[in-house]
Amino acid sequence: MKLAVLSGKGGTGKTLVSVNLAAVAGNSVYIDCDVEEPNGHLFFKPKGIEKEKVTIKVPVVDEDLCIGCRKCVDFCKFNALAAVLDKLIVFDEICHSCGGCILFCPTKALTEKDKVIGEIQSGVSDGVKVITGMMNTGEESGIPIIKKLLKKNSNETAMTFIDCPPGSACIVMESIRDADYCILVAEPTVFGLHNLQMVYELVKIFNKPHGVVINKCLQGEKVNLIEKYCNDNRIKILCKIPFESELGRFNSNAMIVSRKSSKYYSLFSSLLQTVTKEVQYETVTHS
Missing domain, CATH: 3.40.50.300 (P-loop containing nucleotide triphosphate hydrolases)
Incomplete structure (x- = not known):
C-alpha cells in the first residue's frame, strides 16, 4: 500500500x-x-x-561535424541551444533532456553525455x-x-x-x-x-x-x-x-x-x- x-x-x-x-x-x-x-x-x-x-542526458556538440544549420536551435523550445558566430552553444542548466535536438541534427553533430543532477x-x-x-x-x-x-x-x-x-x-x-x-x-x-x-x-x-x-x-x-x-x-x-x-x-x-x-x-x-x-x-x- x-x-x-x-x-x-x-x-x-x-x-x-x-x-x-x-x-x-x-x-x-x-x-x-x-x-x-x-x-x-x-x-x-x-x-x-x-x-x-x-543523472540526465544533455547534448554535446562536435564542432567538426556542425554545419551551423540551426535546426536544433529552432527546435528547442527551452532556449537551451544558441548559435553564436556559427558556433553552437549548449546551456545544460535549462536543458530538459528531451533528446529532440539530436534527432533533428542532419550531420549527427550532437550526441549525449551524462550530467549529475x-x-x-x-x-x-x-x-x-x-x-x-x-x-x-x-x-x-x-x-x-x-x-x-x-x-x-x-x-x-x-x-x-x-x-x-x-x-x-x-x-x-x-x-x-x-x-x-x-x-x-x-x-x-x-x-x-x-x-x-x-x-x-x-x-x-x-x-x-x-x-x-x-x-x-x-x-x-x-x-x-x-x-x-x-x-x-x-x-x-x-x-x-x-x-x-x-x-x-x-x-x-x-x-x-x-x-x-x-x-x-x-x-x-x-x-x-x-x-x-x-x-x-x-x-x-x-x-
Whole structure:
C-alpha cells in the first residue's frame, strides 16, 4: 500500500504526518520526494546510508561535424541551444533532456553525455527504510530524481509513505501517480484553505481516493474553515492535530513525536488505522 502525503504549501505539517505515520507503521518505507528541500532524514537520522547519483542526458556538440544549420536551435523550445558566430552553444542548466535536438541534427553533430543532477540516499531507522531524493542547487527539474526514487521502491511490499513536494506542480503529480491513497494536510487559515483547494483539485484530476488531516487546530474551536470546507464538499476528515507547544517543541528539534510521546503515538496510530480502513473500503468498492 502506497500512501502519498501532500499539502498546498510548505510548513503545513506534511512531513510531520508522513514521518510519524511511517514510524508508527514499524516495518515500512518512507520516501522523501520533496527533492528541493528534503528534511525527513533529519527526523529519522538513518544509519547505513548508501548513496546513488542521479543523472540526465544533455547534448554535446562536435564542432567538426556542425554545419551551423540551426535546426536544433529552432527546435528547442527551452532556449537551451544558441548559435553564436556559427558556433553552437549548449546551456545544460535549462536543458530538459528531451533528446529532440539530436534527432533533428542532419550531420549527427550532437550526441549525449551524462550530467549529475542530484542523488538518492538510502538508510534505515528503527525498522523504517528511509529513501531521500536530493536535487543539486540550480537544476531545472526534480522529476528524474522522483521517478528514480519511486522506481527504486517499485518492488517493495512494505507499507510505503510518500512525502510529496509542496504545491500542485508537475513534481507533485509525479509523486502521487502510483499512490493508492492521498492524505491532504491543511492548516485552518484562509491561506491554508486556498492551498487545500489546489491539491484537492489535483487529486480529483488523478482520480485518487483521499482524505484530509487538519493540523494546528485550536482548542475550543467548534468548526474551523477547513472543517467547514470538507463538510461542504463531502471530503473525509481523517484526523485533527491540536496546536500544542509540546508538539511544536518536539518537531522543531527534529524529533519524531510518536517515538517521544505515548499521546502522539496514539494519535498517529489512530490516523494510520483510519487511513488503512479507507484504503480497504476503496479497494472493495472499486473491485
